[in-house]
Structure formats: structure tokens, C-alpha cells
Amino acid sequence: MSYLLNLLENWVHTPAASALGWTLLHSVWEGALVALMLAGALAFLRTGRARYTAACLAMLALLLAFCATFERILPEQRIASAAAAAPVFPPAPAPGRDRTAGNPFRFDAAEYLPWLAPFWIAGVAFFQLQSLAGWLSARRLRGTGVCAATDAWQSRAAGLARQLRISRPVVLLESCLTEVPVVIGYLRPVILLPVGLLAGLPAGQVESILLHELTHIRRHDYLVNLLQIFVESLVFYHPAVWWISSVIRAERENCCDDSVVAAQGDAFGYAAALVALEQSRGAARQAVLAATGGSLTKRVRRLLVPSEPRATLTPVFSAALLAVTVAAALAAWPATPALFAPQAQAAPPEASPYRKWLTEDVAYIVTNEERSAFQKLRTREEFEQFIEQFWLRRDPTPGTPENEFKQEHYRRIAYANDRFSTADLNGWKTDRGRVYITYGPPDEKESHPDAVPRNEQWLYHYIEGIGTNVVVEFTDPNHTGEFRMTSDPGAAQPAGATVQRLGAGATLISVPLAVYGNHRVNVYGHVTTMTQRIVTTFQDTVQGPAPLYTKVIALPAGVYHLKITTKDATDGSQRGDSLDFTVK
Numbered sequence: 088m089s090y091l092l093n094l095l096e097n098w099v100h101t102p103a104a105s106a107l108g109w110t111l112l113h114s115v116w117e118g119a120l121v122a123l124m125l126a127g128a129l130a131f132l133r134t135g136r137a138r139y140t141a142a143c144l145a146m147l148a149l150l151l152a153f154c155a156t157f158e159r160i161l162p163e164q165r166i167a168s169a170a171a172a173a174p175v176f177p178p179a180p181a182p183g184r185d186r187t188a189g190n191p192f193r194f195d196a197a198e199y200l201p202w203l204a205p206f207w208i209a210g211v212a213f214f215q216l217q218s219l220a221g222w223l224s225a226r227r228l229r230g231t232g233v234c235a236a237t238d239a240w241q242s243r244a245a246g247l248a249r250q251l252r253i254s255r256p257v258v259l260l261e262s263c264l265t266e267v268p269v270v271i272g273y274l275r276p277v278i279l280l281p282v283g284l285l286a287g288l289p290a291g292q293v294e295s296i297l298l299h300e301l302t303h304i305r306r307h308d309y310l311v312n313l314l315q316i317f318v319e320s321l322v323f324y325h326p327a328v329w330w331i332s333s334v335i336r337a338e339r340e341n342c343c344d345d346s347v348v349a350a351q352g353d354a355f356g357y358a359a360a361l362v363a364l365e366q367s368r369g370a371a372r373q374a375v376l377a378a379t380g381g382s383l384t385k386r387v388r389r390l391l392v393p394s395e396p397r398a399t400l401t402p403v404f405s406a407a408l409l410a411v412t413v414a415a416a417l418a419a420w421p422a423t424p425a426l427f428a429p430q431a432q433a434a435p436p437e438a439s440p441y442r443k444w445l446t447e448d449v450a451y452i453v454t455n456e457e458r459s460a461f462q463k464l465r466t467r468e469e470f471e472q473f474i475e476q477f478w479l480r481r482d483p484t485p486g487t488p489e490n491e492f493k494q495e496h497y498r499r500i501a502y503a504n505d506r507f508s509t510a511d512l513n514g515w516k517t518d519r520g521r522v523y524i525t526y527g528p529p530d531e532k533e534s535h536p537d538a539v540p541r542n543e544q545w546l547y548h549y550i551e552g553i554g555t556n557v558v559v560e561f562t563d564p565n566h567t568g569e570f571r572m573t574s575d576p577g578a579a580q581p582a583g584a585t586v587q588r589l590g591a592g593a594t595l596i597s598v599p600l601a602v603y604g605n606h607r608v609n610v611y612g613h614v615t616t617m618t619q620r621i622v623t624t625f626q627d628t629v630q631g632p633a634p635l636y637t638k639v640i641a642l643p644a645g646v647y648h649l650k651i652t653t654k655d656a657t658d659g660s661q662r663g664d665s666l667d668f669t670v671k
Contacts, residue, residue: 101201102164102165103161103204104201104204104205105164106157106160107157107203108200108201108202108204109156110157110160111200111203111204111207111324112200113160114152114156114322114325115325117153117156118149118322118328119327121152121331122145122327124145125142128141129334134345135338135341135342135344136342138338139339139341139342142335142338143335145331145334146328146331146335147318149322149327149328149331150321150322153321162467162468163467210323210324214320218316218317218320225269226271228264229271229279232262232263232264233260233262233263234261235261236259236261236280236285240259240285241259243294244259244278244297244301247298247301248304250350251298251301252305253301253305255274255275255276255304256275257277257278258275258276258277258278259278259280259297260278261281261282261284261285262280263281263282266281268280268299268300269300270303270304270308271309272309273313276304276309278301280296284296288360291360292357292359295356296360298346299343299344299346302343302346303343305346306342308343311339319332337385340386341386344357344386344390348390357390358387445461447515451525452481453477457477460473461473478490478492478493480618481493496524499523499524500515500524502514503515503517503523506519507523507570509567509568509569510568512569517570518561518570518571518572519572521572522545522559526547526550529559530546530547531545531546532544532545533546540566541562541563541566541570542562542563542570543570544558544560545558551611551613553611553661553663555609555611559572560573561573583599583662584596584666586649586668589639592641592642592644593639593641594639594640594641594668594670595637595639596637596640596649596651597637598635598636598637598651598653599634599635600629600631600632600634600635601633601635603631603632603633603655604631605631605632606656607630607657608628608629608631608633608653608654608656609626609627609653609656610626610627610628610636610638610652610653611625611651611652611654612624612625612626612638612649612650612651613650614642615647615648616645623642628656636653642670643670645670646667646670647667647669647670648665648666648667649665649666649667649668651663651664
């Protein structure tokens with residue numbers, strides 16, 4: 088059981104569950120809007136066919152709105168989930184400040200909405216199983232307790248089918264398990280009549296009932312009914328879907344009634360046949376189509392008093408009230424993040440998950456070239472593809488499910504927010520947070536909390552592209568908890584490196600060393616492909632004075648990136664360069 092609970096909790100924190108939760112929320116006002124539009128249409132439509140078409144379109148609109156909303160929200164949740172790969176801690180309060188002061192409880196919808204997903208799935212499964220049970224029951228009716236109708240009625244039913252231009256063969260059976268006439272099946276339709284109905288009703292009334300059932304077959308109502316049941320199970324939680332469904336079923340019967348009256352021209356006689364069926368009326372199964380479907384009283388009244396006004400004010404008022412209520416509720420929820428907001432709109436970084444990703448998540452590791460390319464993107468698909476490739480280029484083990492670089496990066500962000508936050512800044516924005524996120528945890532650390540000013544020294548034995556035994560010092564002169572960096576380890580002066588192709592795949596790297604005089608100089612360098620794959624590394628020591636350091640390496644044709652650092656072994660000063668070059 089604990090395994091299943093853990094599995095459920097892990098799934099709830101996926102982008103799909105979050106997107107599904109938001110979709111369920113948005114479907115409330117979408118369904119209310121669709122119901123309102125249908126109610127307005129029914130107020131003006133008079134024919135059964137037009138009202139039935141409008142109701143079917145409303146049901147289809149519910150389904151399309153649900154799917155489109157999920158498709159639109161899912162990519163945004165995938166982006167947002169990247170930032171949530173590790174826990175995000177709130178800023179640490181200033182010393183002596185009460186952690187609970189000025190921090191009232193705030194309800195975060197994004198935290199709780201994903202838990203709607205498993206309940207929705209359970210509800211869908213329940214209604215689908217219920218529909219499956221109804222379908223199996225209908226199939227059982229087809230082969231249990233049935234016998235073929237007399238040849239005379241078989242011929243009469245075939246003649247009526249030809250009259251309605253039904254090309255599929257229709258089987259007419261008498262059943263001892265059905266209480267009313269029903270249609271079962273789509274490819275091989277069967278009409279089941281209660282035993283004794285053919286002999287107990289006048290021939291004209293029986294023909295009316297057969298015409299009604301054959302009209303269902305002609306209109307493909309059985310298939311539409313199954314699709315309708317599917318949408319009901321998908322949006323089962325919304326009152327609008329059940330109201331729309333009831334309209335579809337009522338107008339479906341009205342359409343068949345109109346066809347029977349048009350074929351026979353005797354509305355009174357057909358109404359009498361429906362009344363006769365009422366005596367044997369029972370609960371109609373959802374997976375079948377019964378001649379007594381809908382409200383029989385309303386159907387008879389409609390046949391005898393066709394000009395009677397329709398009461399549509401109640402559904403219109405109800406749908407309008409529901410739409411207004413949902414709109415007011417949604418006004419309190421955060422708006423769905425937009426795509427990259429143009430600068431002209433003065434949108435804050437938080438307005439877009441893509442902007443947040445660039446300006447917060449990867450602010451310290453994205454290159455200038457990548458930043459420039461990202462800001463030129465426009466569509467959601469382009470943003471997603473760029474972000475996916477961004478992490479793939481840095482994945483040390485491509486082809487495996489885990490991206491260790493990405494996981495470590497978000498772990499560093501979480502650690503910085505937890506340990507280095509101040510009253511005014513999140514940890515990732517502080518100098519210590521920037522160094523920690525960029526270079527990782529120091530190899531050695533000295534802290535002097537009682538010194539004036541308070542200070543810390545972080546020692547890195549080696550920083551790629553910078554050098555060895557790099558010391559970063561932070562001071563807190565005002566005792567506010569915000570430590571300022573006294574020198575940037577990445578701010579080395581340019582080394583003046585150049586790259587020259589010698590031919591036959593040989594490449595010459597040159598770095599001037601005259602600035603170091605007689606001092607010994609340590610040189611560190613590595614060459615990578617544009618996908619961050621390391622091709623070669625080198626480390627040399629040059630005893631001064633030396634005017635120039637040179638290194639010849641063999642490289643196949645391609646585009647490469649060079650990082651090189653020179654460090655004075657005496658005073659620790661250093662210079663660095665980073666440049667791209669092409670080998671042809």
C-alpha cells in the first residue's frame with residue numbers, strides 16, 4: 088500500500104498531473120459557457136433536428152475544449168516543472184526577525200490542483216466500467232431469451248427499412264427480457280420487441296413503433312449515443328454535460344417522432360401508440376435506444392400541441408448564473424502564464440515561465456550566444472525545443488534517463504536559497520549563491536563570524552577555465568547577513584590567446600606571457616565541441632621569462648570552443664580567454 092501511495096504522490100508531481108488539474112479547473116467555466124450558448128440557441132430553435140444538432144455540437148465543444156486546454160497547458164507545466172525539480176526555499180529572515188511575522192497563509196492553487204487528477208481518473212474509470220457493463224448487458228439481450236418475429240412482420244420491417252433507405256440488414260426479434268422496443272448494435276442492428284407486442288397492438292401502431300426504431304438506425308443514433316456516453320464519462324463532474332446530454336436524448340427522440348409523423352401523416356395515431364407503450368415502460372438502458380426514451384409526456388404533448396412555447400428561461404438563467412459565478416472565482420486565480428512577453432508591455436520576469444527560466448534558472452550558466460538565440464524565439468514549440476537541447480548539450484551521460492548536470496544545477500539553486508537568503512534577496516541572487524551555483528561547493532571553507540567585518544574564504548582546488556587553488560572571499564561589513572564578494576574569480580583579464588590552423592589537422596594555440604616577467608606561469612586549457620563534449624585538455628608550467636606559450640594539437644574538421652587560463656604562480660594573478668574557432 089505504501090508503494091502505491093508513493094507512486095501516486097510521485098505521479099501527482101509530474102507536469103501531466105499539474106496540467107490535468109488546471110484543465111479540470113478551466114473546464115468548469117468552459118462547460119458553463121458552452122451550456123449558456125446552447126441554452127441561448129435553444130431559445131430560438133424550433134425544429135427537433137436543429138435543436139439536436141446544436142446539442143451535439145455543444146457536446147463536441149466540451150470535448151474539444153477539454154483536449155485543447157490540456158494541450159495548451161501541458162507545455163507550460165513542463166517548463167514550470169523544471170524549476171520545481173528541486174525544492175525552492177523562501178528567503179531567510181533577517182537576524183532576530185520572527186519567521187512567522189508578516190507571512191500570512193496563502194493558498195497556492197498550483198500545489199493542490201494536481202491532486203484532482205487521480206480523483207478524475209478514478210471517476211472516469213468508474214463511469215467507463217458502468218458503460219461497459221451496460222454494453223455487455225445490451226449484448227446479452229441480443230442472444231438471450233429471444234425468438235425471431237413472424238415472417239409477415241419480418242417482411243414488413245424490411246419494407247419499412249427500404250422506405251427509409253437503410254442499406255444494412257435489420258433483424259427483428261421478440262424478447263422476453265425487454266419491456267419496451269429497443270435498438271441494439273450499429274454494424275448489425277437488431278430491433279428487440281417485447282413478447283406479445285406484435286399481437287397486442289394494432290398493426291398501424293406497431294408500424295409506427297418500427298418506423299421510430301428504424302429511424303434511429305437510419306440516423307446512426309446508436310453510434311452517436313456511444314460517443315455521447317464517452318464524453319459523459321470524461322466530463323462527469325460537470326452539471327453542464329448531463330444537462331446537454333439530456334437535451335440530446337430528448338431531441339433525438341423528437342427527431343424520430345417527427346420522421347414517423349412525416350411518413351404516416353397521423354400525429355394523433357402515433358401519440359396513441361406511445362401512450363400504449365407507457366403501460367409497459369421500464370428503465371431504459373443507457374447503451375440501447377428505446378422508443379420510450381426521453382419524457383413521454385412531453386413527447387405526446389409536443390405531437391398534439393406542436394405550437395406550445397418551450398420553457399428555455401430556466402436553463403438560460405442557470406447557465407448564466409453558473410458562468411458568472413465561475414468567472415468571478417477564476418478572477419481570484421493567477422492568470423495562466425503568457426509566452427515571452429514583449430518589452431513594450433513592461434511585463435515582469437514572473438509573467439512567463441520561459442523568461443523566468445532564462446533570467447533565474449540558468450542565469451549563471453547560459454552563454455551569451457545562447458541567451459541571444461533564446462531571445463529571438465517566438466513560439467512555444469521553439470522555446471521547448473531550445474530548453475531541451477540546452478540541457479542535452481550539458482548532459483554528461485547522454486542516452487540515459489537522468490541528466491546529472493541538470494539535477495546538480497537545481498540542487499545548487501535549492502541549497503543557495505536555503506543557506507544564503509537574506510531579508511531582501513533570495514539566496515540564488517546573492518554573491519555567495521552565484522558562486523555556489525556556478526562553481527559548486529568549495530573544497531575548503533573558512534568562516535570568521537566574529538571578525539570585523541565578518542568574512543568567509545572559499546577555496547577551490549581547481550576551477551575549469553580559471554585555474555587551481557582559487558580563493559573567493561566574501562565580507563559582511565554591515566552585519567546584515569548579505570556577504571559581498573571582494574573579487575570575482577571569473578573576472579580575469581584577457582590572456583590574448585590566438586588560434587592558427589597549420590594544415591593536416593594541426594592547430595596552433597598561442598598565448599603571450601611577457602606580462603608575467605620572470606615569474607613562473609601555470610597554463611590550463613581545454614577544447615570542446617559546440618555540444619560541450621571535451622576533445623582535449625592540457626596543463627603546462629612555463630618558467631619565465633617567456634614571451635610566448637604555444638601548443639600544437641591535432642583536431643579533425645569541425646567547430647570548437649577553447650578555454651584557456653594563465654596564472655602567475657608567485658602572486659596568483661591570472662588571465663583567461665574563451666573563443667570559438669573552426670578547423671577545415
